[in-house]
Amino acid sequence: MKLNIAVLPGDGIGPEIMPQALHVLDAVAKKFNHEFTYHEAICGAHAIDAVGDPFPDETFKTCMDADAVLFAAVGDPRFDNNPTLKVRPETGLLAMRKKLGLFANVRPVATFNCLLHKSPLKEELIKGADFVVIRELTGGMYFGEKYQDDEKAYDTDIYHRSEIERILKVAFEFAERRNHHLTVVDKANVLASSRLWRQVAKEMEPKYPDVNVDYMFIDNCSMRVLTEPRFFDVIVTENTFGDILTDETSAITGSMGLQPSASLGEHTPLFEPVHGSWPQAAGKNLANPLAQILSAAMMLEHFGLNKEGALIREACDQSLEQNVRTPEIQVEGGKHYGTKEVGEWIVNYIEN
Amino acid sequence: MKLNIAVLPGDGIGPEIMPQALHVLDAVAKKFNHEFTYHEAICGAHAIDAVGDPFPDETFKTCMDADAVLFAAVGDPRFDNNPTLKVRPETGLLAMRKKLGLFANVRPVATFNCLLHKSPLKEELIKGADFVVIRELTGGMYFGEKYQDDEKAYDTDIYHRSEIERILKVAFEFAERRNHHLTVVDKANVLASSRLWRQVAKEMEPKYPDVNVDYMFIDNCSMRVLTEPRFFDVIVTENTFGDILTDETSAITGSMGLQPSASLGEHTPLFEPVHGSWPQAAGKNLANPLAQILSAAMMLEHFGLNKEGALIREACDQSLEQNVRTPEIQVEGGKHYGTKEVGEWIVNYIEN
Ligand SMILES: CC(C)[C@H](C(=O)O)[C@@H](O)C(=O)O
Ligand SMILES: CC(C)[C@H](C(=O)O)[C@@H](O)C(=O)O
Numbered sequence: 040m041k042l043n044i045a046v047l048p049g050d051g052i053g054p055e056i057m058p059q060a061l062h063v064l065d066a067v068a069k070k071f072n073h074e075f076t077y078h079e080a081i082c083g084a085h086a087i088d089a090v091g092d093p094f095p096d097e098t099f100k101t102c103m104d105a106d107a108v109l110f111a112a113v114g115d116p117r118f119d120n121n122p123t124l125k126v127r128p129e130t131g132l133l134a135m136r137k138k139l140g141l142f143a144n145v146r147p148v149a150t151f152n153c154l155l156h157k158s159p160l161k162e163e164l165i166k167g168a169d170f171v172v173i174r175e176l177t178g179g180m181y182f183g184e185k186y187q188d189d190e191k192a193y194d195t196d197i198y199h200r201s202e203i204e205r206i207l208k209v210a211f212e213f214a215e216r217r218n219h220h221l222t223v224v225d226k227a228n229v230l231a232s233s234r235l236w237r238q239v240a241k242e243m244e245p246k247y248p249d250v251n252v253d254y255m256f257i258d259n260c261s262m263r264v265l266t267e268p269r270f271f272d273v274i275v276t277e278n279t280f281g282d283i284l285t286d287e288t289s290a291i292t293g294s295m296g297l298q299p300s301a302s303l304g305e306h307t308p309l310f311e312p313v314h315g316s317w318p319q320a321a322g323k324n325l326a327n328p329l330a331q332i333l334s335a336a337m338m339l340e341h342f343g344l345n346k347e348g349a350l351i352r353e354a355c356d357q358s359l360e361q362n363v364r365t366p367e368i369q370v371e372g373g374k375h376y377g378t379k380e381v382g383e384w385i386v387n388y389i390e391n
Numbered sequence: 392m393k394l395n396i397a398v399l400p401g402d403g404i405g406p407e408i409m410p411q412a413l414h415v416l417d418a419v420a421k422k423f424n425h426e427f428t429y430h431e432a433i434c435g436a437h438a439i440d441a442v443g444d445p446f447p448d449e450t451f452k453t454c455m456d457a458d459a460v461l462f463a464a465v466g467d468p469r470f471d472n473n474p475t476l477k478v479r480p481e482t483g484l485l486a487m488r489k490k491l492g493l494f495a496n497v498r499p500v501a502t503f504n505c506l507l508h509k510s511p512l513k514e515e516l517i518k519g520a521d522f523v524v525i526r527e528l529t530g531g532m533y534f535g536e537k538y539q540d541d542e543k544a545y546d547t548d549i550y551h552r553s554e555i556e557r558i559l560k561v562a563f564e565f566a567e568r569r570n571h572h573l574t575v576v577d578k579a580n581v582l583a584s585s586r587l588w589r590q591v592a593k594e595m596e597p598k599y600p601d602v603n604v605d606y607m608f609i610d611n612c613s614m615r616v617l618t619e620p621r622f623f624d625v626i627v628t629e630n631t632f633g634d635i636l637t638d639e640t641s642a643i644t645g646s647m648g649l650q651p652s653a654s655l656g657e658h659t660p661l662f663e664p665v666h667g668s669w670p671q672a673a674g675k676n677l678a679n680p681l682a683q684i685l686s687a688a689m690m691l692e693h694f695g696l697n698k699e700g701a702l703i704r705e706a707c708d709q710s711l712e713q714n715v716r717t718p719e720i721q722v723e724g725g726k727h728y729g730t731k732e733v734g735e736w737i738v739n740y741i742e743n
Contacts, residue, residue, distance in 0.1 A: 122580040122589070123589075129580050159617040160512060161512070161513055185582075190552050191550065191587070192549070192583040193535065193550070195548070197544070199542060227474040231545065257634075257635055258634045261636075262642035265617070282578075283609055283613045283632075287614060287617070290618060295614075
């Protein structure tokens with residue numbers, strides 16, 4: 040298969056972890072006879088410095104022309120103390136999502152057996168948890184009408200039926216391919232927008248007779264993922280609730296630094312680690328490249344390259360099992376590996 | 392001291408746990424020479440059945456005439472499958488908050504040593520955690536303009552400066568009386584309303600020089616309370632974020648059924664357990680009365696009756712230590728106590 044891949048390393052540790060993912064992709068291409076070409080483009084603080092725009096038109100064009108986007112992370116402490124600046128790395132992120140129509144953010148919540156002890160949850164609770172959170176990513180309060188002066192401010196949490204239908208379709212289809220259990224998370228006892236979500240979901244239910252649907256309020260869900268994470272198979276929710284919930288569900292795995300994600304939508308699909316740009320570690324060969332590498336695996340699986348994806352996952356699992364780990368997850372007394380060394384080990388595993 | 396207390400048992404287990412709290416108050420009144428008078432009023436599903444309104448005017452009047460409201464819980468499964476009904480127990484709850492001007496919901500997050508093993512979190516993480524979450528309760532999306540038709544729906548997350556100032560004042564003052572650490576939780580990197588919150592908080596900071604303030608995004612906070620709950624002292628946040636966060640922080644104590652809360656504001660202050668109406672247990676003498684009894688303790692402390700509050704807390708602690716517990720928290724093989732029996736034990740402890 041030929042794949043044109045837009046490569047956006049972004050800020051912080053991005054430029055270090057991205058090359059490892061590309062080396063892994065190269066090894067896979069060679070082994071399975073594929074042709075992956077990379078088109079690098081700038082974004083984030085990096086792009087603000089270069090051209091004054093965190094998601095420049097040229098980067099947008101590179102993304103639109105590609106079959107997939109492999110993205111790392113954006114963010115820089117220079118912008119952190121002032122979240123009200125008009126031009127910031129995060130505004131580029133939102134522009135990217137909106138312009139590429141990436142309405143479905145898909146976050147698998149999976150645990151690694153050898154890292155369960157890192158979870159804040161008791162091992163017997165989190166063990167075996169395996170679900171997917173699907174967050175609506177281009178609607179709701181993030182993009183609704185805003186207003187602010189010194190005396191008052193508002194945001195508008197608005198959803199149109201078509202936005203709800205398309206994300207629910209993605210969620211129902213994930214549930215069909217997984218364990219046929221969909222949890223629609225909302226606040227329908229208070230919010231009008233949630234009530235429309237629930238109405239549309241109920242209308243769609245009959246089309247997916249083999250999916251069991253339940254409805255849960257977001258406050259209740261924020262507890263239930265802690266007390267009974269194995270209850271869930273597929274969760275779908277709106278943008279703001281999803282922002283909070285996906286971070287909570289990443290945290291309970293104990294390996295947030297290892298979680299990949301996909302954002303799917305109208306145009307080119309995008310794949311990225313759940314973790315941020317970790318500027319403090321930049322340039323130190325410290326960052327864990329696994330989430331970036333697993334994002335590449337998700338990308339290949341998206342195109343039906345399941346054997347290839349599985350091999351990458353196996354290689355990542357093996358690196359953990361064999362203690363080839365970056366410092367933050369290394370066992371006491373174990374040898375630390377750098378970003379590069381972990382990447383090389385995984386490439387080597389795939390080649391042999 | 393003379394206190395006129397409006398008593399709202401509400402639905403489900405409310406009518407069973409409330410009498411236990413009143414017996415405890417009676418015992419305290421006798422011991423410390425106070426005069427507490429009770430004025431019972433209906434609300435919730437109960438009140439819908441009786442007069443078609445979940446928060447009738449007469450109940451409102453009873454509350455306004457009282458020095459404090461002691462409330463249990465509302466909610467009934469008859470209304471659960473349809474969160475879109477116009478008249479539901481929860482709409483009464485919102486009306487009660489709004490009419491009584493209860494803008495500050497105060498939820499202490501405290502653990503009981505002998506119940507730490509019930510927490511979903513690892514014991515070494517949750518042990519010693521002791522903080523307060525202050526949720527704005529009468530503004531934001533809950534009460535902003537709403538619209539819904541078949542094609543679109545919206546809610547408006549609106550805050551006025553005065554609403555933000557008064558809740559932040561409560562939070563700063565709590566931090567002054569506690570460990571001088573206030574965390575303002577928002578989503579200022581995306582929401583205009585959050586930006587106004589942050590602006591107002593920064594303006595107020597100099598007035599409280601002995602309070603250390605930090606700002607945290609809600610998604611980050613939803614992780615941090617799991618990975619480092621001891622970091623927090625006082626958290627303040629807006630209504631919707633607070634709804635999600637307070638449920639999450641109740642869950643991590645492992646004893647949600649034991650947490651009391653206060654709602655303070657313009658008129659009569661209100662005290663209520665964090666748990667709901669648990670209709671499945673109603674009439675079975677099964678429900679744990681501790682959260683209701685501890686809500687009464689919070690109420691007394693609100694009026695400066697600190698010795699009285701402390702004695703009630705001691706009695707509750709001792710009931711747990713001595714395994715006088717309702718079934719859901721009884722140790723394996725231990726004897727179960729009913730709602731009444733736990734209440735009686737605590738009354739007896741106070742009397743002697
Ligand atoms: C940086 C921020 C705008 C972003 C969001 O809230 O969507 C981030 O928290 C995320 O979840 O990707
Ligand atoms: C029942 C519901 C309207 C209410 C809320 O969301 O405020 C409840 O969840 C709470 O937190 O007291």
